[in-house]
Amino acid sequence: KQEVTQIPAALSVPEGENLVLNCSFTDSAIYNLQWFRQDPGKGLTSLLLIQSSQREQTSGRLNASLDKSSGRSTLYIAASQPGDSATYLCAVFTGGGNKLTFGTGTQLKVEL
Amino acid sequence: NAGVMQNPRHLVRRRGQEARLRCSPMKGHSHVYWYRQLPEEGLKFMVYLQKENIIDESGMPKERFSAEFPKEGPSILRIQQVVRGDSAAYFCASSPFEGGNEKLFFGSGTQLSVL
Numbered sequence: 001k002q003e004v005t006q007i008p009a010a011l012s013v014p015e016g017e018n019l020v021l022n023c024s025f026t027d028s029a030i031y032n033l034q035w036f037r038q039d040p041g042k043g044l045t046s047l048l049l050i051q052s053s054q055r056e057q058t059s060g061r062l063n064a065s066l067d068k069s070s071g072r073s074t075l076y077i078a079a080s081q082p083g084d085s086a087t088y089l090c091a092v093f094t095g096g097g098n099k100l101t102f103g104t105g106t107q108l109k110v111e112l
Numbered sequence: 113n114a115g116v117m118q119n120p121r122h123l124v125r126r127r128g129q130e131a132r133l134r135c136s137p138m139k140g141h142s143h144v145y146w147y148r149q150l151p152e153e154g155l156k157f158m159v160y161l162q163k164e165n166i167i168d169e170s171g172m173p174k175e176r177f178s179a180e181f182p183k184e185g186p187s188i189l190r191i192q193q194v195v196r197g198d199s200a201a202y203f204c205a206s207s208p209f210e211g212g213n214e215k216l217f218f219g220s221g222t223q224l225s226v227l
Binding site for chain 1: 116118145147153154155156157160168170171203205215216217218219220221223
C-alpha cells in the first residue's frame with residue numbers, strides 16, 4: 001500500500017527566504033508525482049507534475065525534483081513571498097490503482 | 113474553457129438526510145475522480161469514473177455512498193442517510209486521459225456539514 005509522508009507539517013519563514021519542502025513515498029512504482037497548492041476553503045491547484053522518467057520540473061520560482069529509486073521528492077521555493085502562504089500537497093499516481101495518493105501536506109506561512 | 117465546476121460549495125444536512133454533490137468536468141474531459149478530505153487528514157481517493165462506467169470504487173464506503181457519471185450531465189456523488197462522520201470537503205477532479213499521465217484538474221470542492 002502506497003504511503004506518502006510530507007515533512008515538515010508546518011513551516012514559518014520570513015519573506016525572501018529560499019525553502020525546501022520534502023515528500024517521501026513507500027512504493028517506487030509510480031507513474032508520476034504532482035505538487036499541489038491548497039488555499040484555505042478552496043480547491044487544489046496543480047503546480048508541477050514530474051513523470052516517473054524525469055528528474056525535475058521548474059515553473060517560475062518553483063523547482064521540484066524526483067528521486068524515484070529512493071522514494072523522495074523535494075519542492076524548492078525561491079525568494080518566498082507572503083502570497084506563497086498555503087498548504088502544499090504532494091501526491092503520487094500509481095497507475096494500477098488509477099488514483100492519486102496524497103500526503104498530509106506542509107502548511108507554509110511566509111511572514112513580512 | 114471553464115474549470116471543474118462543483119456545486120453546491122456548501123451543503124448542510126441533518127442526520128439521516130441525503131446529500132447530492134455535483135461535478136461538471138472540464139470540457140473534453142471524460143475521466144472523473146472523487147476525493148474526500150476529512151478534518152485534519154489528507155485527501156483520500158473515493159472513486160474513479162468514466163462516462164457511464166465506474167472504473168475503480170475501492171475508496172468508497174460500501175454502504176450509503178454511490179457515484180455516477182451519466183452520458184449527459186454532471187457526475188453525482190450521492191450519500192444516503194448522512195451521519196456526522198460524513199462531514200468533510202469533497203473534491204472532484206477531471207482528466208482528458210486515462211492513466212493519469214497528465215495533470216488532474218480539481219474543482220473548489222463541496223463542504224458538507226452534517227448537523
